[in-house]
Amino acid sequence: MSHIRPTPRQYLVLGFVALSAPLGDSCLSRGMTSLPPISLAHPLSLVSAVFTPWIAAGIALLIGFFASYLTALSWADLTYVLPATAFGNVIVELLSRFWLHEEVSWQRWLGVFLITAGVGFVAHGPSLTERPQPEASAASSGIAEEQLR
């Protein structure tokens, strides 16, 4: 397994994966709580909710998350990308402590520490499992056949 490392641009994509999901969820939460309660008898009011600024921003961020997540999966292993998505929880905790000045319990700080350590472990390793190229393996099998003759 060689040490395939992401380029700076790919790190930016991973950063966006980590940031966009919690920010999108927060925007949706902010938008939905500012609306009056929606009854199941009037489901169409959910459609009008989509066009309010906070919910529209949340949906745009979540679409961006899915696009960048798919992009990351096209050049990195699933076990490399998933910890990046979990790092979003850490960002939410830091925002709630230092921006919203909320109390964060020691269990949550422990969670932040463990996730950061886990992401650090993965980030120092290779991003992609190296596999033999089809042409290279075909060439090597051709050489093996030649040798057998």
Add this chain to the structure above:
Amino acid sequence: MTVLSTTVQPGFWAATGMIAAVVLCSTAGEVLTASAMKSIGDLDEIRARSGLKGAILAVVTCPRFYAGVGFLALAFFALLFALNHLNLGLVAPASASLTLVTNAVAAQLFLNEHVDRRRWTAAVLVCIGVYFLAH
């Protein structure tokens, strides 16, 4: 006449089944989506070669991608069902943290990813960390 409504908490095996359904559907969705993206190739390169339209076309014409999204949708509905019967404090941390471990196992088995000691350590650390955050 008053109707007494009692909330019956599901038993251990029912709760385990609901959480297992969320975890399994989510893992199947993630693995199928990852497999689809690997079969398509580097999206950055495709976009450089054929533009954004070409990259989107490459994704939406891959049948495995739809299978992945289908399982992710199933996971979402399984989560809604579980939340209808169980407490959020149980379902959210259990499903989020267990999914990380099952994904690591599935990635090794089905995607042939090299999940070395470093990645296993990371998966376990993140799993415990998510549990602490969500609990």
